[in-house]
Amino acid sequence: MRLNALIASAALALTLATPAVAQETVAITGGRVLTGTSVIENGTVVIANGRIASVGTGAAPAGARIIDARGKVVAPGFVAVDSGLGGSEVSSVQGSNDLSNSANTLSAAFDLSYGLDPWSFTLPVARLGGVTRAVVTPRHGGSSGGHSHDDSDFAGAGHGGYQSPGLFAGQAAVIHLGQGQDILVRPRVAMVAPFGEAGARVAGGGRGAEFVLFKETMAEVRLYARNKAAYDRAALRDLSLSRADLEALIPVAEGRMPLIVSVSRASDIRQVLRLAREEGVKVILDGAEEGWLVADEIAAAGVPVLLHPNSNLPGNFQTRASRMENAAALNAAGVVIAIKANEGAVHRARETRYNAGNAVSHGLPFEAAIAAITVNPARIFGFAGQFGELRAGAAGDVVVWSGDPLEPLSQPSAVFVNGVEQPMQARNLMLRDRYKDGGEGAMPPAYSAR
Incomplete structure (x- = not known):
C-alpha cells in the first residue's frame, strides 16, 4: 500500500506539468468581473479557442460549459x-x-x-x-x-x-x-x-x-x-x-x-x-x-x-x-x-x-x-x-475568486491559462495532505516501523 501511495504521489506531481488537451468553450457567468480597466456587475466571460471570446452581460453561448460565478469575482490572471x-x-x-x-x-x-x-x-x-x-x-x-x-x-x-x-x-x-x-x-x-x-x-x-x-x-x-x-x-x-x-x-x-x-x-x-x-x-x-x-x-x-x-x-x-x-x-x-x-x-x-x-x-x-x-x-x-486583461481577443487567462482577490482570505476556485483550466494542486498542498493526518503512507517507507 505504501509503494502504491508513493507511485500515485509521483504521478500526480508529474501531471502538474503535463499539457492539457482540448480546449472547450467556457462561459463564466454571474460574477463581478474585473476586466483590468473596468468593472462589470453580473458579467459573463466567454473563453473559446484559448482566448477571450467576449466580455459583457449577455447570455452564455449555446453548448458552452457554464461556471456559475454568482457571489464571486472574476479577474484576469x-x-x-x-x-x-x-x-x-x-x-x-x-x-x-x-x-x-x-x-x-x-x-x-x-x-x-x-x-x-x-x-x-x-x-x-x-x-x-x-x-x-x-x-x-x-x-x-x-x-x-x-x-x-x-x-x-x-x-x-x-x-x-x-x-x-x-x-x-x-x-x-x-x-x-x-x-x-x-x-x-x-x-x-x-x-x-x-x-x-x-x-x-x-x-x-x-x-x-x-x-x-x-x-x-x-x-x-x-x-x-x-x-x-x-x-x-x-x-x-x-x-x-x-x-x-x-x-x-x-x-x-x-x-x-x-x-x-x-x-x-x-x-x-x-x-x-x-x-x-x-x-x-x-x-x-x-x-x-x-x-x-x-x-x-x-x-x-x-x-x-x-x-x-x-x-x-x-x-x-x-x-x-x-x-x-x-x-x-x-x-x-x-x-x-x-x-x-x-x-x-x-x-x-x-x-x-x-x-x-x-x-x-x-x-x-x-x-x-x-x-x-x-x-x-x-x-x-x-x-x-x-x-493581463479581460477583453475579446486577449489570452484566456482568467481566475475565479471566492471574493476580493486583494483580500488574503479569498481563494481561487478556477484558474485558466490560455483557455485551459488548470489543476488546483501544487507540491506544497500534496505534502500537506500526505503528512497532516499521519495515516497510511504518511511517512516514507524507510522511516516506517516494520
Missing part, C-alpha cells in the same frame, strides 16, 4: 514582474539557479530563456495565487526586491580584455504558467542593468563613473553597428564588450528594447531620466523607492515603474525616503506602475496580490492596484491587449 519563476528552484543552491551569470565574455547577451524549467515546483504554487504570466529577469547584486546569494558583482570579463565586471545583467523573458513543456511566451523583452549603489560598484565605486561607462558603452555599440564589416576584418579599434554583448545591446541603443534600471534614490532617478533623454534609450525604473519625491518628473518622461509597495524602511542611504505611500503618489502623478511580489517573485510570487492590497491600504485606488498587477505590466513590456 495576474502578471508577476521582476520575477524569477521558472529560472530558480532554490536560490541558495547554485545548480538550480539560472538567473545570474558570471561568464568571462558574456553580460548583456545572457539570455535566461534557455534555462527555464516548465517542471519547476514554483509554478503551480504561484498559479494558485492567481499568477498566470511572469516577466522573468536576470539577477544581479543590486536587483531591486530580488533575493540573491551570489556574492560576485556582475557578469563581465576581466583578464580576457572585456569590460570587468559587466554593467548589464542580461535579458528578460516573458512566460506563462500553464501546464505544458513550452512556457516561453517571448525571450529578450528587456535588458537589465543596475544603477545607484550597485551600478557605482560596477564602475569602480562612484556614480559619476557609472554614467560615463554607460555612455561609452552605447557609443561603442553604435560604432559596432555602423561598422560590422570592419569589425569582421579586425579593422575596427578594440572594443570593451564581446561581439555577443554588442549585438545584444543594439536594440537598446536604438530605443527598441527597454532597459530595466534598478535604481532607488531620487537623485539617481533624475540622472537616469537625464541619461535616457541624452542617449535616446527607453527605460523602465525598477525599485524607485524614493520615486514619490520626483513623481512629476517620472510622469513627464513617460517612464513606467516596477515597485514593491511595502518598501518603507531605509536599509541604506539610497532608500532614506522610502514610504508605503510611494505607489499611491506615483499613480496620482500619472506614472504607470506595476507592483512586484516578494523575494524576487519566485517562492513568494503568490504574494503579488497581497502587496497590491497593501498599496490600497496606503492610498492607491483599488482599480489602480488591479491594473498594476494585470494590464499595466502587459503594457509596460509591449503586450497591451494580449494578456
Whole structure:
C-alpha cells in the first residue's frame, strides 16, 4: 500500500506539468468581473479557442460549459514582474539557479530563456495565487526586491580584455504558467542593468563613473553597428564588450528594447531620466523607492515603474525616503506602475496580490492596484491587449475568486491559462495532505516501523 501511495504521489506531481488537451468553450457567468480597466456587475466571460471570446452581460453561448460565478469575482490572471519563476528552484543552491551569470565574455547577451524549467515546483504554487504570466529577469547584486546569494558583482570579463565586471545583467523573458513543456511566451523583452549603489560598484565605486561607462558603452555599440564589416576584418579599434554583448545591446541603443534600471534614490532617478533623454534609450525604473519625491518628473518622461509597495524602511542611504505611500503618489502623478511580489517573485510570487492590497491600504485606488498587477505590466513590456486583461481577443487567462482577490482570505476556485483550466494542486498542498493526518503512507517507507 505504501509503494502504491508513493507511485500515485509521483504521478500526480508529474501531471502538474503535463499539457492539457482540448480546449472547450467556457462561459463564466454571474460574477463581478474585473476586466483590468473596468468593472462589470453580473458579467459573463466567454473563453473559446484559448482566448477571450467576449466580455459583457449577455447570455452564455449555446453548448458552452457554464461556471456559475454568482457571489464571486472574476479577474484576469495576474502578471508577476521582476520575477524569477521558472529560472530558480532554490536560490541558495547554485545548480538550480539560472538567473545570474558570471561568464568571462558574456553580460548583456545572457539570455535566461534557455534555462527555464516548465517542471519547476514554483509554478503551480504561484498559479494558485492567481499568477498566470511572469516577466522573468536576470539577477544581479543590486536587483531591486530580488533575493540573491551570489556574492560576485556582475557578469563581465576581466583578464580576457572585456569590460570587468559587466554593467548589464542580461535579458528578460516573458512566460506563462500553464501546464505544458513550452512556457516561453517571448525571450529578450528587456535588458537589465543596475544603477545607484550597485551600478557605482560596477564602475569602480562612484556614480559619476557609472554614467560615463554607460555612455561609452552605447557609443561603442553604435560604432559596432555602423561598422560590422570592419569589425569582421579586425579593422575596427578594440572594443570593451564581446561581439555577443554588442549585438545584444543594439536594440537598446536604438530605443527598441527597454532597459530595466534598478535604481532607488531620487537623485539617481533624475540622472537616469537625464541619461535616457541624452542617449535616446527607453527605460523602465525598477525599485524607485524614493520615486514619490520626483513623481512629476517620472510622469513627464513617460517612464513606467516596477515597485514593491511595502518598501518603507531605509536599509541604506539610497532608500532614506522610502514610504508605503510611494505607489499611491506615483499613480496620482500619472506614472504607470506595476507592483512586484516578494523575494524576487519566485517562492513568494503568490504574494503579488497581497502587496497590491497593501498599496490600497496606503492610498492607491483599488482599480489602480488591479491594473498594476494585470494590464499595466502587459503594457509596460509591449503586450497591451494580449494578456493581463479581460477583453475579446486577449489570452484566456482568467481566475475565479471566492471574493476580493486583494483580500488574503479569498481563494481561487478556477484558474485558466490560455483557455485551459488548470489543476488546483501544487507540491506544497500534496505534502500537506500526505503528512497532516499521519495515516497510511504518511511517512516514507524507510522511516516506517516494520
